[in-house]
Amino acid sequence: MTVRSAPRALAAATVALLGLGGLAACSDGGGGGSDPDRVDVVAAFYPLQFLAEKIGGDAVRVTNLAKPGAEPHDLELNPRQVGQVADAELIIYLTGFQPAVDEAVEQNGGDRAFDVAGVQPLLDTAAGGHEHEGEEHGHEESGGKDPHLWLDPTRLATVGDRLAERLAKIDPDRAADFTARAAALRTELTGLDADYTRGLATCQRREIVTSHTAFGYLAEHYRLEQVGITGLSPDAEPSPQRLAEVAKEAREHGATTIFFETLVSPKVAETVAREVGAKTAVLDPIEGPPADGDYLSAMRANLQTLRTALDCS
Incomplete structure (x- = not known):
């Protein structure tokens, strides 16, 4: 923001x-x-x-x-x-x-x-983060709220339930249909949540180094630790000091992958990856429509990317 x-x-x-x-x-x-x-x-x-x-x-x-x-x-x-x-x-x-x-x-x-x-209280911007004393992230949103709630499928399911109630007030004749569809979506999202829980239960690493801190909800819900190169604004430019800090932390945790996202230039992630001898991969914050499929397929693609990067068994 x-x-x-x-x-x-x-x-x-x-x-x-x-x-x-x-x-x-x-x-x-x-x-x-x-x-x-x-x-x-x-x-x-x-x-x-x-x-x-x-x-x-x-x-x-x-x-x-x-x-x-x-x-x-x-x-x-x-x-x-x-x-x-x-x-x-x-x-x-x-x-x-x-x-x-x-x-x-x-x-x-x-x-x-x-x-x-x-619908539900939003997380603080630092949620899901990996903090060290004295670190300076340069987050212009320090102390604010993270809006990326949809990356926790359980939260998205609750938003869906409330949306069904709101649509029912506008079109009462179809209230039962809205409720049924919201329940069906909740079932799909519950299954997605279970896949993430199982898929990320046993991993060699739990730190994810991301180009910007869009993944706090995902990190908190699935016990990962997010290391963001920049804050919530994807177009923010990190300072040389911040790049050095992230590279140091990536080395300390043996990170093999630096993540960038679909709608933002990968240059910053590539800079850190070169510094630590890691590769880059896309982790989609799903802010825009996926090139193929929908939210559910994009989330499942993210899960496979995470499992590979974190060496999950």
């Missing part, structure tokens, strides 16, 4: 005002009631789109504000997207993750917004 500069904040506010000034009509039919047979849902980024589609089924039409291949943290909304937010019957977002979406919801969301950050 990059701190927004004044010009960017002003630009976002201008866009929001333009949306209020009549550009909502440009939302390509995204307005509430444009399809009387489906609930018009706007999702702020991919995991929330996944939830809405799995639980809503053919009773919803879902628009994802974050485009494929784009880093969702720093999403800026154009007038068309502001119109979609203004017209939606339900807006699913996570406060603090995308400042431009927060602003649009505050100005245009009303009582149609569902903030998943309020």
Whole structure:
């Protein structure tokens, strides 16, 4: 969650005002009631789109504000997207993750917004981390909250249950369908959680060195220790001191893999990997849609990557 500069904040506010000034009509039919047979849902980024589609089924039409291949943290909304937010019957977002979406919801969301950050308490940014006295991580979010709750499938299941309740209020005639789909998704996510628990139970190492600290929920839930090269902002530049600290810790723990993610340059991870004689691999924070498959398949791919990197039996 990059701190927004004044010009960017002003630009976002201008866009929001333009949306209020009549550009909502440009939302390509995204307005509430444009399809009387489906609930018009706007999702702020991919995991929330996944939830809405799995639980809503053919009773919803879902628009994802974050485009494929784009880093969702720093999403800026154009007038068309502001119109979609203004017209939606339900807006699913996570406060603090995308400042431009927060602003649009505050100005245009009303009582149609569902903030998943309020379903369960969020972890502190240091959760799942491996701290040493005197370390300086350079986290501009120090003391803040980690939004990446979807990397713990048990938490995502609970969000799904609450989403089903919210959809049922909008479309009571299909309440039973929403509840049934949420229960089916919970079963899938429970199975995924069991696979992770078994798959990571016995490993030679438990430290994961990541390009940025997106994996606190996964690390805490499965008893791993995350060593982040940078903080929660994936585009932050680590200091030379931080790079040296991470390289030292990677050597101490015998790390064979330095992880980078799908939507961010691997250069920083490659720098550390060269320094310690390790290789690099992708660990997907699933902030955007996977190239193949969905959230479930991406999480299973992450599990296999972790098992290989940590020498799990």
